[in-house]
Amino acid sequence: MSLILQYPALIGLLAIAVLPVLVHLLSRAKPALYRFSNVEFLKQVLRVTSRFRRPKDWLLLALRTVALLAISAAFLGPLLLSKNAPLPGEKRSLVLLIDRSASMAAKEGAASRFEAACAEAGEILSNVRPDLANIIWIDAEPDAVFPDLASNRDFLSEELARASVRPEPAALEAAFEMSLRQLRAAGGRPEVYIISDFQASAWKDFAPVVPEGVEVRMVPVAREDVANMAISSLVPLPAAPVIGQQMVVSCRVANYSSEPRRLSLTLDAGGSRQSQPLDIPPGGEAEAVFTVRCSAAGLMPISAEIDADAFPGDDRRFAVVRVRDSLRLAVAAADTDPAGLTMNQVTRAISWLQKVPVADVTRPPACDILFLPAWDGANPETFRALAASGTAVLIQATPGCPAASIAALFGDPADPAAAALSLESSDTGWEAAPASTHLAFRLFAGGEFGNPLGGRFLKRSRIAAPPSAVLAAAFGDGMPALLEAKDRPLMVSNLSLDRSAGSWTNEAAFLPGLAEIFLHLMPAGSTEVFVAEPGGSIAWTSPGLDGSGKPVHEAPDASRPLLTVSGDTWQSAAPATPGIHRWLVSDQAVHLTAVNFPESESILNPLAAPPNLGPRSQAVASASRRAALDDGLPLWPWLVATAMLALMLEGGISSLKLRGSRVTHP
Numbered sequence: 001m002s003l004i005l006q007y008p009a010l011i012g013l014l015a016i017a018v019l020p021v022l023v024h025l026l027s028r029a030k031p032a033l034y035r036f037s038n039v040e041f042l043k044q045v046l047r048v049t050s051r052f053r054r055p056k057d058w059l060l061l062a063l064r065t066v067a068l069l070a071i072s073a074a075f076l077g078p079l080l081l082s083k084n085a086p087l088p089g090e091k092r093s094l095v096l097l098i099d100r101s102a103s104m105a106a107k108e109g110a111a112s113r114f115e116a117a118c119a120e121a122g123e124i125l126s127n128v129r130p131d132l133a134n135i136i137w138i139d140a141e142p143d144a145v146f147p148d149l150a151s152n153r154d155f156l157s158e159e160l161a162r163a164s165v166r167p168e169p170a171a172l173e174a175a176f177e178m179s180l181r182q183l184r185a186a187g188g189r190p191e192v193y194i195i196s197d198f199q200a201s202a203w204k205d206f207a208p209v210v211p212e213g214v215e216v217r218m219v220p221v222a223r224e225d226v227a228n229m230a231i232s233s234l235v236p237l238p239a240a241p242v243i244g245q246q247m248v249v250s251c252r253v254a255n256y257s258s259e260p261r262r263l264s265l266t267l268d269a270g271g272s273r274q275s276q277p278l279d280i281p282p283g284g285e286a287e288a289v290f291t292v293r294c295s296a297a298g299l300m301p302i303s304a305e306i307d308a309d310a311f312p313g314d315d316r317r318f319a320v321v322r323v324r325d326s327l328r329l330a331v332a333a334a335d336t337d338p339a340g341l342t343m344n345q346v347t348r349a350i351s352w353l354q355k356v357p358v359a360d361v362t363r364p365p366a367c368d369i370l371f372l373p374a375w376d377g378a379n380p381e382t383f384r385a386l387a388a389s390g391t392a393v394l395i396q397a398t399p400g401c402p403a404a405s406i407a408a409l410f411g412d413p414a415d416p417a418a419a420a421l422s423l424e425s426s427d428t429g430w431e432a433a434p435a436s437t438h439l440a441f442r443l444f445a446g447g448e449f450g451n452p453l454g455g456r457f458l459k460r461s462r463i464a465a466p467p468s469a470v471l472a473a474a475f476g477d478g479m480p481a482l483l484e485a486k487d488r489p490l491m492v493s494n495l496s497l498d499r500s501a502g503s504w505t506n507e508a509a510f511l512p513g514l515a516e517i518f519l520h521l522m523p524a525g526s527t528e529v530f531v532a533e534p535g536g537s538i539a540w541t542s543p544g545l546d547g548s549g550k551p552v553h554e555a556p557d558a559s560r561p562l563l564t565v566s567g568d569t570w571q572s573a574a575p576a577t578p579g580i581h582r583w584l585v586s587d588q589a590v591h592l593t594a595v596n597f598p599e600s601e602s603i604l605n606p607l608a609a610p611p612n613l614g615p616r617s618q619a620v621a622s623a624s625r626r627a628a629l630d631d632g633l634p635l636w637p638w639l640v641a642t643a644m645l646a647l648m649l650e651g652g653i654s655s656l657k658l659r660g661s662r663v664t665h666p
Contacts, residue, residue, distance in 0.1 A: 003635075006077030013072040020064035063650040070643035074636040091188035093149055094130035095179040096121050096156075099138040099196035100163065101170035102534075102601035106197070106226045106311050116221040117195040118160040124193055124219075125153050132186050135159060138196065140168035140535025141575070142175035149186040167313050167578050168535030169202070169598040176208050183214065191215045197222035198607045201600050206611050216617035222606035227257030230314035230602035231265075232285065234304050238522060241294045242324045242352045245519055246443070249290045251304045251317070255280040256603050263307045267292075270300040297325035299592050301580045314602045318580055318594040320530035326354040327522060330367035332374075338498035339373030339396070342505055350515055367391060369521055373497060374398050377405030384409055384490065392489035392521035396497075399423040399461055406492065410485050412466040421461045429456030429502060432481040432495065434473040440484075440520035441473075443512070452513025453481065453495065455503035460494050482517075489521045532581070532595050538572040540583045540591050551590070554582040 005011070098121055104114040111119075125133065132149035135156050136142055145159050146152075176192075183190035190213065196203070198220050210216055232254045241247045249269065255261050259282055266275045269292040280286040294300065302319040309315065329347065333340035347355040356367050362382050364370050369392040372383075376398055387393045397406065401421045404414035432453040434441040444452045453473055465471060465480045472482035472491065483492040499505050532538055538553060552560055553572040556579025561572045570583075576595040583591040610619040 004079050006079060008076065010075050013075050014069065016068050016072050019068060020061055060650055060653060063646045063653070067643040067646035067650070070639040070646065074639040074643070078635040078639070080633040080635055091132075092128065092130040092191065093132045093183055093186040093188040094124075094128060094134075094191045094193065095149070095183060096124065096133070096135045097138055097175055097179055097192060097194045097196075098135060098163075099170060099194075100165050101139055101199075101202070102165065102167045102313055102598055103199045103202070103604055104197055105165040105167075105313060106222075106228075106604045108223055108226065112165070113197045113221050114163075114165045117197075117219075118163060120195050120219050120221060121193070122157055122160050125157060128191075129153070130191070131188060134182060136175055136179050136182075137163070138170045138172065138175040139166045140171055140533070142171055142178055144178065144182065149182055166535060166575070167597055167601075168575070169600055170196075170199075172202065172206050173208060180211065180214070189215075191217070193217050193219060194610075195219045195221060196610075197604075198610050199601070199603065200605050200607050201603045203607055203611055208613065210614045210617060214616065216613050218610035218613075218617065218619045220606065220610055220619065222604075225606070226311065226604040227259070227309075228311045228314070228602055228604050229261060229263060229280070229306060229309050230254050230256065230311075230597075230599070231304050231306060231317040232599050232602070234302065234317040234319050234596075236292075236302055236319050236321050238519070240322060240324055240522070242327055242519065242522070243294055243297045244352055245294050247292045247294055247321070249292055249302060249304075249319075250287060251290070252285050252287045253278055253280060253306060254285045254602065255282060256605075258282050266305050267302070268305070269302045270296075294323040297323050299323075299589060301592055301594075303580070311602075311604065313578070314597040314599075316578070317596050318578070320580070320592040320594045322528060322530075324352070326352045327369060327518060328354050328356050328367040329518070330356040330358045330364050330370045332358040332361045332364075332370065332372045337373065338500070342497040342499065343371065343373075346511065346514060349511055353515075353518065364391070369394060369518060372396065375401060377401040380405045380408035384411065384485075384488070387485065387488040387490040394491050394493060394517070394521060396493045396495075397421055397461060397463070401461075403464065406463065407466045409490060409492065410466045410468040410483075411487075412468050415464075418464060421463055423459060424462055425459050427458070429458045430460060430475040430477065430479070431456060432473055432475050432504075434482075435471055438470075438472045438484075440482075440517055441513070443516055444509070449512065450507075450509040452509045452516060453504065454509050455505075455507045457496060457502040457504060459496050459498070459501040463492075463494055491517070491521060528591075530592060530594055532576045532593050534576050534578060534595055534598050536576050538574070538576050538581050538593055538595075539569055540593070541569045542590075543568075549586045552584045554584055556580060556595075 098117050100114055104112065104117065106113050121135070132151055133153055133156060134149045135145045145156060179192050183192070192214060194216065198218070230253070231251065233250070233252045235250045237248050237250070249267060251265060251267065253263070253265060261280050263278055263280070264275055265278050265288050266273060267290045272292065274290050276288045278286045278288060300321050300323055302321065303316060305316045331340060331343045333343070335341065335344060343355065347353045356365050358364050358370070361372060362379055370386065371394045373396045375395045383393050383395065395409070399421050403418035403420060407414050433451060434444070434453060441452055443449060457475070460475065460479065463480055465483055468486060469483040470486055471480055472484045474481050479494070481494050484490070495504065496502055497505060504510055540551065542551060551563070551570050553563055554560055555574060556577060559574070561574035563570050563572055578595050578597045581593040581595060582589050583593070
C-alpha cells in the first residue's frame with residue numbers, strides 16, 4: 001500500500017494546526033494584580049476549579065489540533081493506493097478473462113458460479129474505468145467481444161447481462177494467449193483479470209509465461225466443493241453390430257461426493273428402455289452392463305440417464321451405432337470343396353451373412369471377413385497386413401504348412417526347431433471347448449446354449465501356439481483348436497468343416513457358435529463418425545446427394561442452424577452441444593451425431609488457491625475493492641469525519657468546564 005497527495009502544493013496548510021498551540025501558550029501569560037479587601041472566597045473558587053481545569057486544557061488543545069490538522073490534510077487530496085497501482089493519468093488497458101466452461105454452471109446458494117463471475121466483472125469495469133477494455137470468454141474455442149480492445153465499457157456491461165454458460169471444456173492457454181496479443185496491440189498499462197471457479201482438474205497444470213510488465217489478477221468465484229453425480233462413459237460393443245446380434249452396452253457412473261449414493265440408471269437404445277439400480281461409494285464409480293438386441297438395420301441412437309441432481313448437465317450421455325444388415329464373407333474355396341459346401345449352407349442359414357467369391361486371395365474383394373480354409377503358408381505378411389487394415393482374416397492351415405508361416409501371422413520369429421503341421425486322425429476323435437473367459441463365446445458362458453464347439457473331431461493338425469497368440473479354444477489334450485492375434489482381427493482355426501472329419505457341423509450349437517466367431521472377428525471400427533466434441537463443429541460428409549434435397553442439421557433443442565458446404569462436407573454454424581444431432585434429407589434421418597458433456601468438467605472441486613503465475617500475479621478475494629484501491633481510495637471523507645468528531649468532543653468537554661466553574665456560595 002502507498003499514499004500519494006493529489007495537491008501537494010497545499011502542504012503549507014498543515015501549519016494551521018499550530019494555531020491552537022499558540023493560543024494555548026498565549027492564554028497562560030501572568031494576569032494583572034489588583035488589590036481586593038478579602039480574597040478568601042476567590043481562593044475557595046480557585047481550589048474547586050483547579051482540579052478540572054488543567055487536564056481539560058491539555059485535552060482541548062489536542063482535540064483542536066487534531067481537528068485543524070485533519071481539515072488541512074483533507075485539502076491535500078490524499079489517496080490510498082495498492083501496490084503496483086497505476087499512476088494517476090496513466091493509460092490503462094484491461095482484459096477480463098471470464099470462464100464460461102461447463103463447471104461454471106454449478107450453483108452455490110441461489111446463484112451459479114457464472115452469475116457471480118459476471119457480477120464481479122461488472123464491478124471491475126465500474127470501479128477500474130479503464131481507457132480500453134475487452135472481454136474474452138474461456139470455453140472450448142475462446143472468443144472476444146471486440147476484435148481489439150475498445151473504450152465502449154457500456155457495451156461490455158450489456159454483454160455480461162446476455163452471456164450464459166456453455167457445456168464445453170476450457171481452452172485455458174488459448175484464451176490467455178489471445179489476451180496477451182490484444183494487450184500488446186493496445187499499448188498502455190496491461191492488466192488481465194481472470195475470473196473463474198479455478199476447477200482443480202482444469203487449472204492444476206495451468207502455468208503460462210507472463211510477459212514482464214503484465215499485471216495478472218485472479219478472482220475466484222467458487223467458495224466450496226459441490227457434490228455431483230455424473231455418467232462418465234457409455235460404450236456400445238460392437239460399434240457396428242449386425243441385425244439380430246446382441247450388443248453389449250457398458251455404462252459407468254461416477255460419484256464426486258463424500259457420501260455413498262444410490263440411484264437408478266436408465267438406458268434407451270432405439271426406443272427400448274431398461275433400468276438398473278446402482279450403489280456408488282463416495283469418490284468412486286459403478287458400472288452397469290445392458291444387453292440390447294439389434295432388431296432392425298439402420299442408425300440406432302443410445303442414451304443413458306441417471307436421476308437428476310443439482311448439476312444436471314452430466315446426468316445424460318449419448319452414443320450412436322449403425323446396425324448393419326449383413327456381413328460380407330469372402331470364402332477362398334470352390335463350392336465343391338468340403339469347406340466351401342459347408343460355408344454355402346452356413347450363409348443360407350444366417351440371413352445377415354453374405355458370401356462373396358474370391359479370385360485372388362492376396363487381393364480379395366471388398367469384404368468384412370476373409371476365410372481361407374486350405375492355407376499352405378504362403379504370403380503370411382500379406383494376410384497379417386490385411387487384418388491390420390480392417391479386414392478380419394480366418395485361416396485353416398493344411399498339413400505341411402510351415403510352422404514359420406504360422407509364427408509370421410502373429411508377428412513372432414520363426415522357431416528353427418518347429419516342424420511343419422502334420423495331420424492327426426483318431427477313430428474316437430477329440431472334443432474341443434472354448435476358453436472360459438474368451439469374449440467370442442460369452443453368449444455360451446452360462447451353459448444354457450450348450451458347447452459352441454460340441455461334437456467330436458476325427459481329424460486335426462498338430463500345431464504349436466506361437467508366443468504372441470491367444471488360445472481361444474483347445475482340445476481336451478491341450479492341442480490348440482483356435483488361436484487369435486492380440487493386436488488385430490486374425491484367427492487360425494484347427495476345427496475342420498469337413499462333415500466326414502467330425503460331427504461338429506451337425507451339432508445344434510454349430511451355427512450360433514460359428515456366427516459368434518464371425519461377429520467377434522468383425523472389425524470394431526467404422527468409417528462413419530458418429531461423435532463430435534462439445535463446443536466444436538458439427539459436420540457431415542454426404543456420400544453424394546442425388547438431388548433429393550439439401551441436408552438439414554437439427555440440434556437437440558430442435559433448432560435448425562445455418563449450414564455451409566465445402567465439396568461434399570456440410571458444416572453447421574452452431575457449436576456442438578450435448579445431445580443427439582440429426583442430419584435430415586427430405587425429413588428423413590440420414591446421419592446422427594452424438595455430443596457428450598465433457599467428462600473433465602464433472603469434478604466441481606476448486607483449487608485451494610488460484611495458480612501462482614509469477615511475482616506480478618495475485619489472487620484477490622474482492623475484485624471491486626482491489627479495483628478501488630488501484631484507482632485510489634480517497635481519504636478526505638475520513639479526514640473530515642475525524643475533524644468533525646474532534647470538534648464534537650471539544651464542544652462537549654468545554655460545556656463540562658463551564659458547568660464545573662459555577663460555585664454556590666453559603
